[in-house]
Amino acid sequence: MPWTVELPEGASSRDESFVFVRDGHRELIHLHDYARIYTVPGLYERVVQDLLQCRSPTVAVDGTITAAAALGRAMATLRVLDLGAGVGLVGELLRAAGVSAVVGLDNLAEARDACLRDRPGVYEDYLVADLERAAPAVIERLTEGQFEVLTCVGALGGGHIPPGALIRALNTLTGEAMLVMTVHERWLDLDSVDPFSSAFRAMTAGGYLEVLHDSSFTHRLDMSGDPIMFRLLIARRAAPVPVDLI
Ligand SMILES: C[S@@+](CC[C@H](N)C(=O)[O-])C[C@H]1O[C@@H](n2cnc3c(N)ncnc32)[C@H](O)[C@@H]1O
Structure with missing residues (x-):
């Protein structure tokens, strides 16, 4: 995968952002920033479906x-x-x-x-x-x-x-x-x-x-x-x- 995602360590229930890492660049993205998330193929699925197990x-x-x-x-x-x-x-x-x-x-x-x-x-x-x-x-x-x-x-x-x-x-x-x-x-x-x-x-x-x-x-x-x-x-x-x- 040309990019990775990091969830915040020691996060609280109020945290709603994750770090998107690509080519050494780190970008903090809010979970509801759909316009940004949707531009990266598979990013919504990786964060919401895989890591946060959305059902x-x-x-x-x-x-x-x-x-x-x-x-x-x-x-x-x-x-x-x-x-x-x-x-x-x-x-x-x-x-x-x-x-x-x-x-x-x-x-x-x-x-x-x-x-x-x-x-x-x-x-x-x-x-x-x-x-x-x-x-x-x-x-x-x-x-x-x-x-x-x-x-x-x-x-x-x-x-x-x-x-x-x-x-x-x-x-x-x-x-x-x-x-x-x-x-x-x-x-x-x-x-x-x-x-x-x-x-x-x-x-x-x-x-x-x-x-x-x-x-x-x-x-x-x-x-x-x-x-x-x-x-x-x-x-x-x-x-x-x-x-x-x-
Ligand atoms: C959490 S996502 C859920 C997407 C999809 N239903 C799913 O379960 O995978 C919420 C979606 O609602 C859309 N949304 C928010 N406000 C909207 C509106 N006024 N009209 C239509 N869609 C809207 C967002 O753009 C986003 O794609």
Whole structure:
């Protein structure tokens, strides 16, 4: 490998940066600096999947299998929109699980570039958009996609995908659709003030989302080696969500 990665020694749970070493040059990179990480082939996978043992994509794909069964649909004919698709790990696992039609969406062009570079052909299409500000043509493209499942994996809360974008994505789904998401358990605490938390509470209390499944799992390790606990939520989108709900 022409580069290596060092996790901080004696790190605390609050540490969220690693050192990227290439050609004798050392660069401190924050875990959420996706635009930088995605430019290096394999770097996201090395840090997040290998060293920090992230399980969210695998758990979410198992959740999609459950969602397909609840819809009475075969995986082979399911249409899935993967919101916050990153380098395409979820798409790759969905394809391996038999889904033929998956479209990815991320707000970073670097994510699309990395996915097309490292996992060409996984997604039927990969859109770059911020759905809160997306042109009507993007919303139209998603609606025409007739997606029955929306996956959103490790991409909600904590400054990731804003609730307005999640709601717009939910509203493009077709028929009796499902949301499969993995979310830090802290964003599901009743006293959480994260924008995702209040939006999720409003969507469930208002009857727009009906939670069918809710389980805890270790999303990944933090830099000190402690587990970060997430929840897998599978919810039926019972009705279109008013965009002014939040
Ligand atoms: C932790 S990564 C997860 C990537 C992928 N879901 C996975 O599990 O491998 C979070 C992703 O969410 C994307 N993201 C953040 N804000 C977004 C937004 N407003 N719209 C779409 N994607 C967004 C980031 O660019 C990043 O690729």
